Amino acid sequence: MKEGLVSIITPAYKAAGYIHHTIESVLAQTYSNWELLIANDCSPDNTAEVVRSWAVKDDRIKLIDLAVNSGPAGARNASINAAQGQWIAFLDSDDLWLPSKLERCMQFALDKKAALVFTGFRRINADGSQTGEYVSVPKSLSYRQLLGNTAIATSTVLINRQIAGPVEMRKTYYDDFDCWLQILKRGHLAWGLNEDLMRYRVLGQSVSRNKKKSAMHVWRAYRDLEHLGVLASAWHFFWYALRGVLKYRKF
Structure with a gap:
């Protein structure tokens, strides 16, 4: 791992319409020691061509072309496996960072000696x-607190691999939520930087907007992945659902 280098993990599928904005938001960062690893998950559009056109201009941008469609977890893992940085940041292909995002998160993580930090954000259409409206975040979350919380938005996360240990996505519906849980299960806290540093793009076809399907997969995560009992699962699910409703009650 290269000390101080941030490896940015971006899975991309049918992202040609938005990914140029995402790349521009990375190029605008005040912290410049990064590599952007974009895993094209067999997109049927010209996502790969768009990324290649940017990679020619800046060698910090790297395209990983997957031979087989692997879903978000597989695409993220492909980028993680190629990552050279001490730090792992996640940025989805339709989301945006504000210019000071990496710099503020790096300093915050170093101050807290944190394995994982996350930030506040706003949605865009x-x-x-x-x-x-601004979506705020709690000061910190333990493993058990995260079980009942929706506070960690993927595109806000920064992980120090030297502290967190291995970072890997399991092939499950909420691979990102599962990954944070596995890191916190090792005894770490996730620290929340309550600053507006990311823009989450809400798309009509986003699977996460299907609340019934999402709820079912959260329940399965409790039971099948975390091996919680029915009562414990019900308790955490209640708080997860309630916080989700409060979080999404306004745009």
Whole structure:
């Protein structure tokens, strides 16, 4: 691992319409020691061509072309496996960072000696013409607190691999949520930086917007992956659902 280098993990599928904005937000970062690893998950559009055009301009941008469609977990793992950095940051292909995102997260993580940090954010609509209300984050989350919480948005996360240990996505519906749980299960805290540093793009076809399906998969994560009993699962699910409703009650 290269000390101080941030490896940015970006899975991409049918992302040609938005990924240029995502790349521009990385190029605008005040912290410049990064590599952007974009795993093209067999996109049927020209996602790969768009990424290649940027990679020619800046060799910190690297395209990973997957031979087989592998889903978000497989695409993220492909980028993680190629990552050279001490730090792992996640940025989905339609989301945006504000310019000071990496710099603020790096300093915050170093101050806290944290394995994982995350930040607040705002939603934007598909074309970016509407910006939602600020979504704040708690000061910190333990493993058990995260079980009942929706606070960690993937595109805000920064992980110090020297502290956190291995970072890997298991092939499950919420591979990101599962990954944070596995890191915190080792005894770490996730520290929340309550600053507005990311824009989460809400797309009509986003699977995470299907609340019934999402709820079912959260329940399965408790029972099948975390091996919680029925009562414990019900308790955490209640709080997860309640916080999710409060989080999404306004745009």
